[in-house]
Amino acid sequence: MAPSTTPTVPTVKLNNGVEIPQLGFGVFQVPDDETAAAVTTALETGYRSIDTAAIYGNETGVGRALAASGLPREELFVTTKLWNADQGYDATLRAFDAGLAKLGLDYVDLYLIHWPTPARDLYRDSWRALERLAEEGRIRAAGVSNFQPGHLARLTDGAKLVPAVNQVELHPGLQQAELRAFHAEHGIATEAWSPLAQGAVLDDRVIGDLAARHGKSPAQVVLRWHLQLGNIVIPKSVTPTRIRENLDVFDFALTDEEMGAVAALDRDLRTGPHPDELN
Incomplete structure (x- = not known):
């Protein structure tokens, strides 16, 4: 279901005043040689927020697509992430420089510490490096990924x-x-990664019934649920039809009752590791 017109994606104002598109495009598990084509399709469809990471190995592909798009830099929101092996103050600064070079950019909009890796106990040192990068204007916003309340x-x-x-x-x-x-x-x-649970929730009867009721796909219903909760979401796909479909979620809304029906599906279903256990 391709959108008939390019939708206007709402933004979320971050705690430093920077605005991030609420719906972006993720490239997790996309090979570098396929990334440029996928990101190009996303940009042509209307996405303006692209999320990558050092460990994905595709920052170069993202950079190629951004450069070829011809879009003004200020219209783009680019996120990348610091990998675990590069934590520590000086190592973080070096890793950031390497990622920036691969992206071919002068700055990134959001830089994240990818995992807390608590046993290594270096995330506070890395955070000081992110604070320096923010002060220098090399990142517009600093954040984290996979942090639990105690880590935060x-x-x-x-x-x-x-x-x-x-x-x-x-x-x-x-x-x-x-x-x-x-x-x-x-x-x-x-911000939600794996917002569709890698497809694990799309066969749920509740999601299917809501999709049928609204004339949408199960994925569109789940993305709409995220948006109404206020989450930022970054669905990933390399299929052009699904890339377009994932953006076509702004012409319907779930009722409070329907939001409650989705809320009842919570069951501690993880598709990735627990943050306390990855080091």
């Missing part, structure tokens, strides 16, 4: 900046209510 509390104790974003696994099967409440209390935006 320790990170911000004595820090200059509160993370603008925490990007976490979040979908109807893993709704992270406690973490989202912590975010709301501390002014941290919630």
